[in-house]
Each structure stands twice: as C-alpha cells, then as structure tokens.
Amino acid sequence: MVLVDSVTRAGQSLVVCRRQDGPATEDDASPLRPRDAATGRGHVQSGHEPPRLAKFHVPEIVFGSGSLSEAAHAAARLGARRPLLVTDDGLLAAGWPQQLGRHLQDAGMRPSVWSGVTPNPKDHEIAAGHEHYRAERCDVLVAVGGGSVIDAAKGIALLAGNGGVITDFEGVDRMVNPIPPMVMVPATSGTGADVSQFCIVTDTLRNTKITILGRALVPDVSVVDPQLLTTMPDWLNAATGLDALTHGIEAYVSRAHNPLTDHHALQAISLVGGHLERTMDHPLEQESRVFMAQAALEAGLAFTNAILGAAHAMSHQVGGLLDLPHGVINGILLPHVVRFNAEPDPARFVPIAQALGFPDAIGGHWSQALAEDASEWAAVEVRRLADELGVPKGLAEIGVTEADVEKLATMTMADACLSTNPREATRDDIEALFRQAL
Numbered sequence: 001m002v003l004v005d006s007v008t009r010a011g012q013s014l015v016v017c018r019r020q021d022g023p024a025t026e027d028d029a030s031p032l033r034p035r036d037a038a039t040g041r042g043h044v045q046s047g048h049e050p051p052r053l054a055k056f057h058v059p060e061i062v063f064g065s066g067s068l069s070e071a072a073h074a075a076a077r078l079g080a081r082r083p084l085l086v087t088d089d090g091l092l093a094a095g096w097p098q099q100l101g102r103h104l105q106d107a108g109m110r111p112s113v114w115s116g117v118t119p120n121p122k123d124h125e126i127a128a129g130h131e132h133y134r135a136e137r138c139d140v141l142v143a144v145g146g147g148s149v150i151d152a153a154k155g156i157a158l159l160a161g162n163g164g165v166i167t168d169f170e171g172v173d174r175m176v177n178p179i180p181p182m183v184m185v186p187a188t189s190g191t192g193a194d195v196s197q198f199c200i201v202t203d204t205l206r207n208t209k210i211t212i213l214g215r216a217l218v219p220d221v222s223v224v225d226p227q228l229l230t231t232m233p234d235w236l237n238a239a240t241g242l243d244a245l246t247h248g249i250e251a252y253v254s255r256a257h258n259p260l261t262d263h264h265a266l267q268a269i270s271l272v273g274g275h276l277e278r279t280m281d282h283p284l285e286q287e288s289r290v291f292m293a294q295a296a297l298e299a300g301l302a303f304t305n306a307i308l309g310a311a312h313a314m315s316h317q318v319g320g321l322l323d324l325p326h327g328v329i330n331g332i333l334l335p336h337v338v339r340f341n342a343e344p345d346p347a348r349f350v351p352i353a354q355a356l357g358f359p360d361a362i363g364g365h366w367s368q369a370l371a372e373d374a375s376e377w378a379a380v381e382v383r384r385l386a387d388e389l390g391v392p393k394g395l396a397e398i399g400v401t402e403a404d405v406e407k408l409a410t411m412t413m414a415d416a417c418l419s420t421n422p423r424e425a426t427r428d429d430i431e432a433l434f435r436q437a438l
C-alpha cells in the first residue's frame with residue numbers, strides 16, 4: 001500500500017511517497033519501465049509515484065583541476081575584505097590553505113586563518129572559531145578542508161548570525177537570522193558538505209553527533225579542485241569514497257527522493273563503483289580523482305535535497321561515541337542497512353545494483369526474485385568494496401561493544417536522517433541492526 005504524504009522537511013515542502021511495511025505483493029514484481037533517458041538504466045516500479053512537487057537547492061559550483069584560485073574571486077564577489085580562512089592542521093601540512101591565502105591576498109583581501117578544528121568537529125571548537133571571527137572582525141567564511149572543516153565553518157557562520165551555542169541549533173531550521181556568505185573548497189572526495197544544507201557537530205556533553213539542517217547552511221559557492229585530493233592519505237580516500245557511496249544509495253531510496261535527486265544519486269554510485277579502487281592503486285592519476293570529485297559532488301547534490309537514511313542516523317551516534325572516521329563507520333553499516341531496507345521492497349535497489357555493475361534482466365523483465373537477487377548482490381558488492389579498501393568487518397573491531405547498543409539505538413531514533421529512511425524502523429529494529437553490524 002502506498003501513502004502519499006506531504007511533509008515539510010528542512011524548510012522545503014516535499015511531497016514524498018511513503019511505503020508501508022509489509023509483505024511484498026504481486027505489484028512489486030512489475031516490469032521495467034522504459035530505460036531512463038538520463039541515466040540509460042532501467043527502473044523497476046516500486047510503489048514510488050512521481051512527486052507532485054520537486055525542489056532542488058544548490059550553491060554556485062566551480063569544478064575543475066586548478067580551480068582553487070577561483071575561491072578568491074568568489075569571496076571577492078561576495079564582498080569579502082577580511083575573510084576567515086577556516087582549515088585544520090592536516091591541510092596546513094599539505095600546503096593548500098597557504099596557496100588559498102595567497103590567492104585571497106592577490107585579490108586584495110586580508111584573510112585571517114583559523115585552524116582549530118579536529119575531525120568530527122567539536123562544539124567547543126566552533127565556539128572558539130566564532131570568537132576568533134568576532135575578534136578579527138571577519139566578514140565572509142572561506143573554508144578549505146574535509147567535511148570537518150566545512151562543518152566547522154558553517155557552525156561559525158551560524159553563530160555569527162544568530163549567537164548562542166551551536167548545540168541549541170540541533171534539528172531543522174532552528175536558525176532565524178541571516179548568516180555571513182560562505183565559500184567552500186572540499187579537500188576530500190566524500191562528504192558533499194560543500195553543497196549540503198547539513199552541519200554535523202559533536203556534542204561533547206552527550207558524546208553524540210548532532211545534525212543541524214537548514215537551507216541557510218547551503219554554501220554560496222563550492223569550488224571543487226580535484227588536485228587537492230592527491231594529498232589525502234589512503235585511509236581517508238577509502239573512508240570518504242565510501243561516504244559518497246552511502247550518500248548516493250541513501251538518497252536514491254530516501255522517502256524524499258525525486259527525479260532530480262535520483263539522477264545525481266545513481267551517477268554518484270556508478271562513479272564510486274568505477275573509480276574509487278583505481279584512486280587507491282594510482283593515487284596520483286588525475287583522471288580518476290576528477291571522477292571521484294564529481295562522485296562526491298553529485299552524491300552531495302542528491303542527499304542535500306533527498307536527505308539520508310538509517311546508515312547515517314546510526315553512523316552519527318558511533319562517530320560521536322568513538323571519534324572515528326565517518327566513512328569507515330558508514331562502510332561497515334551500509335550492507336546491513338541495504339538488506340534491512342530491501343527486505344520488504346527490493347525493487348528500488350535494482351538501479352543501484354545496476355549502477356554498481358549488476359547485469360540487465362534478460363528480456364528486461366525484473367521478477368520479484370530477480371530484484372531480491374539484485375539487492376542482495378548490491379549489499380555484497382558494497383561489502384566487497386569495503387574489504388578491498390581495508391574497512392573492518394564489524395563495529396566491534398573499531399571499539400563498539402554490546403553494552404553500547406541500547407544507548408546508540410536510543411540516540412539513533414532522534415536523528416533527523418532516520419525520518420527519510422524508506423522503511424519504518426523501530427527502536428528494536430535499530431538495536432538488531434547494530435547487533436548484526438557488531
């Protein structure tokens with residue numbers, strides 16, 4: 001049975017199709033629709049109706065090798081005279097902030113550098129960054145770094161416009177005042193934070209990562225320079241690539257997906273499947289880095305508009321508890337969540353499997369059994385990729401214990417990302433998923 005819900009989420013009115021859980025019906029075995037014109041891939045109908053209303057919010061995007069200098073022009077266009085250049089120690093060691101600082105100076109600005117961010121940015125770091133922003137009388141945020149740096153910059157912008165403490169803004173559209181302009185330069189190929197309306201911050205009192213959502217958090221300009229990816233250590237390349245894959249898959253099956261997000265989600269899945277392993281084997285090869293930068297970007301465009309699902313809702317809790325790489329946790333959780341979501345309705349996972357290399361159905365007919373095979377194949381393929389990249393088999397290997405499961409499940413139920421998971425998940429379901437993933 002299909003219910004069509006009109007919901008307001010993240011400041012946008014979205015019309016989503018909600019599928020009630022229950023046994024698969026004959027309808028689920030519906031044949032392929034004609035090949036999708038944009039992706040060239042087939043679709044299996046899965047009870048999702050086309051949306052009556054689709055919104056797609058994106059920043060201005062500059063993409064290409066050597067585009068770093070464009071960030072300075074973008075900041076100047078936004079009126080910057082004293083931009084705050086947010087970055088971290090790892091980026092400073094790689095030399096990218098120094099290059100960007102010179103570009104900003106060449107364009108007539110006096111940047112002030114702040115690098116007090118650590119991975120999984122902490123609430124108190126954002127407070128310190130905001131203090132620096134005020135003391136230095138800055139006007140625009142420019143960030144170069146991974147998702148942690150970009151989220152810290154968003155947090156600083158949010159406080160600059162609204163005051164208070166960052167944890168007060170947990171949830172959807174809690175900020176009321178405008179915030180300063182933001183130019184983001186991603187240095188990893190994964191998070192999509194440079195185009196997203198998300199800001200993920202560690203609440204150090206509760207040892208969890210909170211999700212702050214709002215259209216105001218979509219940066220003004222994203223400058224994607226794939227050259228920056230060549231200094232990533234291998235573990236980070238693997239982790240962020242798996243993060244992009246998780247974004248693509250969760251956005252594609254999200255309750256809030258629409259044809260615009262579908263296109264980018266499938267493209268991202270296909271690009272990660274086709275190029276992530278090659279970047280591990282040939283780290284300095286430009287071509288595969290460009291494809292991975294595009295994958296991360298398209299995954300970001302998909303999930304910022306379609307939101308995410310249970311893998312992210314669960315991953316945020318583990319990341320807050322153990323301060324571990326976000327993409328690695330996603331890589332462990334994703335196959336389990338794919339199986340859970342595909343169980344009542346595997347059809348939506350068929351295009352995902354195809355994007356990862358699953359062959360077309362003979363004669364174009366996808367029976368229920370074949371759709372089940374394809375969704376199981378997709379789960380196995382995600383795990384194979386994770387194995388190839390050296391991701392631990394289970395959460396126990398990274399330090400999660402049985403004693404943590406109840407608390408992790410309780411906190412997962414409150415995470416904004418769970419609301420768009422395609423299958424209704426009870427607290428017991430989430431506990432069971434954590435146990436499977438141990």
Ligand SMILES: NC(=O)c1ccc[n+]([C@@H]2O[C@H](COP(=O)([O-])OP(=O)(O)OC[C@H]3O[C@@H](n4cnc5c(N)ncnc54)[C@H](O)[C@@H]3O)[C@@H](O)[C@H]2O)c1
Binds near residue numbers: 094196
């Ligand atoms: N806001 C969003 O939409 C969104 C989406 C997904 C994830 N996230 C968040 O992003 C964070 C993870 O970000 P991440 O995976 O990009 O990594 P990160 O920003 O946490 O960086 C990890 C480490 O890698 C180093 N590093 C990053 N890029 C480098 C480069 N090019 N060369 C050398 N060193 C480099 C950093 O200095 C840092 O020490 C998590 O907190 C996660 O929750 C946010």
Ligand SMILES: [Fe+2]
Binds near residue numbers: 243246
């Ligand atoms: Fe993510």
